[in-house]
Amino acid sequence: MRDARTVLLVEGASDLVAVETLAVRRGRDLAGEGVRVLPMGGATNVGHFLELLGPRGRGLRLAGLYDAAEEGFVRRGLDRAGLGTAASAARIAELGFHVCVRDLEDELIRALGTDGVQEVLAAEGDLRSFRLFQRQPAQQGRELTAQLRRFIGTRSGRKEAYARLLVHALDLDRVPRPLDGVLASAAPPADGR
Known part of the structure; x- marks a missing residue:
């Protein structure tokens, strides 16, 4: 510093x-x-x-x-x-x-779009885990954006990993x-x- x-x-x-x-x-x-x-x-x-x-x-x-x-x-x-x-x-x-x-996670999800975020999840091998997560009673009826935000924050280190991955996946104009x-x-x- x-x-x-x-x-x-x-x-x-x-x-x-x-x-x-x-x-x-x-x-x-x-x-x-x-x-x-x-x-x-x-x-x-x-x-x-x-x-x-x-x-x-x-x-x-x-x-x-x-x-x-x-x-x-x-x-x-x-x-x-x-x-x-x-x-x-x-x-x-x-x-x-x-x-x-x-x-910031919400901002990244909106910029990339829910389909784009799910593509990143799939590329990382996390889409199946996300689908299981979506079936949990607490997630039923929630918007997809809210489910994605919560999923990204559920495991230690996941927010940091997905911050990097989502920024890499962004079109620099978005x-x-x-x-x-x-x-x-x-x-x-x-x-x-």
Whole structure:
């Protein structure tokens, strides 16, 4: 973290994997650009990281991803850290923090489409497990998108694995807006510093 000029704050490990995977697909060398992706262990910790790394701390350039349900934490954290008044999601995005409607997995599933996600599951040998999962009473009657989100999060390490796989499967013209936005927020400044 010593050589970082920009830090992208993300909620967890799967978000880190998705951002780093997209960076590679876009031909970016985040480490070479002085960009670090830092999982915070949940959005409730954002204020701590903003204070530690922002203008009152290390003075680094900051951007990030968050889920819509966690917007209050992000808004208060940005305000308290002196990064600017975050009165709306649009203003928060101007400050470099991009909102996922539910979470990043949901954004990826919508961008790829349920058929595309099931193709990825099939390629990984998980489609049969998913079909068994769909038969569970708790999954009956739920939308396919919700079933896919839940399945991806059911086993340790699966969210991270599927973050990578789903980002690899995406057409680069269909990358979810928040994921593209946070990576764009980490673009090197025009003056190269």
